[in-house]
Amino acid sequence: MSQAKKCVVCGKPITWRFWICEKHRKEYGDNLRDWPEWLQFLVKDTRREQYSDERQQRLLDMIDDLDPKHLISVDPQDEDRF
Numbered sequence: 001m002s003q004a005k006k007c008v009v010c011g012k013p014i015t016w017r018f019w020i021c022e023k024h025r026k027e028y029g030d031n032l033r034d035w036p037e038w039l040q041f042l043v044k045d046t047r048r049e050q051y052s053d054e055r056q057q058r059l060l061d062m063i064d065d066l067d068p069k070h071l072i073s074v075d076p077q078d079e080d081r082f
């Protein structure tokens, strides 16, 4: 799967590691969550093709669902120190 990266909106070949070309990035912004639903769907669909490995796919889905506040992990052993 060594297909060249393409803008998921217009199909224009892009060299950097992102989903859309510079023009569309300016139009929709950097944050995938701010993008219209159809565009997020396009990205997820494209990603599904690129990462057919199921385990990797699950990891990516996890990252998508991750809220920044959940990134601060609490070590359960901390409670024992009181």
Ligand SMILES: [Zn+2]
Binding pocket: 007, 008, 009, 010, 011, 012, 020, 021, 022, 023, 024
């Ligand atoms: Zn584009």
